[in-house]
Amino acid sequence: MPIEMNNKQNLKDEQFNRLIKETFEASVASIHVDDSFKNKLLSIPQQCKKQSAWSKFLEREITLPLLPLSAFAVILIFVSTMTLSTFILPGELPEPEFEIIENYHQFISYENTSHLNN
Amino acid sequence: MGYSEEEITKLLKDQSDLAFNAFVETYSNQLLRIAYVILGDKQLAEDIVQESFLALYQNINNIRGDSTLKTWVTRVTINKSKNVIRRNKFKSLFILDKLSLKDPSPSPDEALNLTEREKHIKTLLMSLPLKYKDVLYLHYYEEMKVKDIAKVLEISESGIKSRLQRGREHMKKLLQERGAY
Numbered sequence: 001m002p003i004e005m006n007n008k009q010n011l012k013d014e015q016f017n018r019l020i021k022e023t024f025e026a027s028v029a030s031i032h033v034d035d036s037f038k039n040k041l042l043s044i045p046q047q048c049k050k051q052s053a054w055s056k057f058l059e060r061e062i063t064l065p066l067l068p069l070s071a072f073a074v075i076l077i078f079v080s081t082m083t084l085s086t087f088i089l090p091g092e093l094p095e096p097e098f099e100i101i102e103n104y105h106q107f108i109s110y111e112n113t114s115h116l117n118n
Numbered sequence: 119m120g121y122s123e124e125e126i127t128k129l130l131k132d133q134s135d136l137a138f139n140a141f142v143e144t145y146s147n148q149l150l151r152i153a154y155v156i157l158g159d160k161q162l163a164e165d166i167v168q169e170s171f172l173a174l175y176q177n178i179n180n181i182r183g184d185s186t187l188k189t190w191v192t193r194v195t196i197n198k199s200k201n202v203i204r205r206n207k208f209k210s211l212f213i214l215d216k217l218s219l220k221d222p223s224p225s226p227d228e229a230l231n232l233t234e235r236e237k238h239i240k241t242l243l244m245s246l247p248l249k250y251k252d253v254l255y256l257h258y259y260e261e262m263k264v265k266d267i268a269k270v271l272e273i274s275e276s277g278i279k280s281r282l283q284r285g286r287e288h289m290k291k292l293l294q295e296r297g298a299y
Contacts, residue, residue: 017258019299020289024259027239028151037150037164041142044168044175045135 127187130178138175145188146171148260149195155255156199158244166202170195185269192270196252203248242292250285257282 033041129137149170153163174181174191181190243251256262256270264282268275293299 016286016290016299019293020254020258020286023239023242023289023293024155024255026236027243028154028259030236031151031154031160031163033146033150038142038146041146041168041171042139044171045133045138048172048175 123186123188127178130175130187133178141174141187142171145191149191151259152192152252152255153195153199155243155259156196156248156251157202158240162202163199166195166198169198189266189269193272196271200248200252238296238298242296242298245292246285246288250281250288253278253281254285254289 126137126141130141146167149167150160150163153166154160157163157166170191173194174187181187185193246254252271253267256267257264262270264275264278267273268278271278273281290299
C-alpha cells in the first residue's frame with residue numbers, strides 16, 4: 001500500500017514538473033534573437049576598439065569627495081585673493097584738508113614771551 | 119562552428135571576432151530567454167543581453183578560470199536583470215509612488231501581440247517571487263543540475279534545493295489559483 005501511494009505521489013510530482021516546464025516553454029516560445037539584434041551583438045567588438053591613452057584619460061570618471069573639495073575651494077579663494085591683493089597699486093589717496101603743525105612748542109613759548117613784553 | 123568551450127575562451131582572450139561571433143550564436147537565445155523570464159519585457163531583456171556580452175568582451179582577460187564562460191555570462195545576465203527589477207521597485211517606492219511597475223500584467227502593446235494563454239502565463243510568472251523564478255527556470259526549462267545552478271547563482275547546493283522546493287510550492291499555489299492545476 002505505501003509503495004502504491006509513493007508511486008502515485010511520484011507520478012503527481014512528475015506531472016507537476018512537466019507542467020512547470022510547459023509553463024516556461026510557453027512563456028518563452030516567442031522569444032528569440034532576431035537578425036537586427038544579432039547584428040547589434042556581433043558589432044560589439046567593433047564598438048570596443050582599443051582607445052588611445054588620451055581618450056581613456058578623458059573618459060575616466062573621477063569622484064571627488066565633497067568636504068575636501070569645498071575646503072580646497074575656500075583655501076584656493078583665500079590664497080588667490082591674498083596674491084592678487086599684493087599686485088594692486090594704490091590709486092589716488094585722499095589728502096588731509098588741514099596740515100598738522102609740527103612746531104607746536106615754539107608757538108606756545110612765543111605766546112608766553114609776548115605776554116611778558118606787554 | 120564547432121568550437122569547444124576552452125577553444126572559445128582562448129580565442130576570445132586573443133580578441134578573436136570569430137570566437138565572439140560563435141559565442142553569440144551559441145548562447146544569445148538562451149541568455150535572452152533567461153533575461154525575459156526575469157524581466158517580462160523583451161526590449162529590456164535585449165538591453166541586458168547586450169550589456170552582458172559587452173561585459174564579457176571587455177573583461178575576458180580578467181575572468182577567473184573557476185567557472186566556464188557560459189556560467190559567467192549567465193550569472194552576469196541574471197544579476198543585471200535582477201538589478202533592473204530592484205531599481206524599478208526602489209523607484210516605484212520612492213519616486214513613482216507605486217505606479218504600474220508592480221503590475222505583473224502585460225503592457226497594452228504586448229497584449230495586442232500575445233494570445234490569451236500567453237497573457238495568463240506571463241502574469242503568472244511575473245507574480246512568482248524573483249528568488250524562485252530563476253532557480254525554477256534553470257532547473258525545469260534549461261534542465262540544469264542543482265550543482266550547476268549553484269555555480270551560476272553563487273548559492274550553496276542546499277540553498278538551491280530549498281529554493282526549488284519553496285518555488286514549486288509557490289508555483290503550485292499560483293497555478294491552483296488560476297485553475298491550471
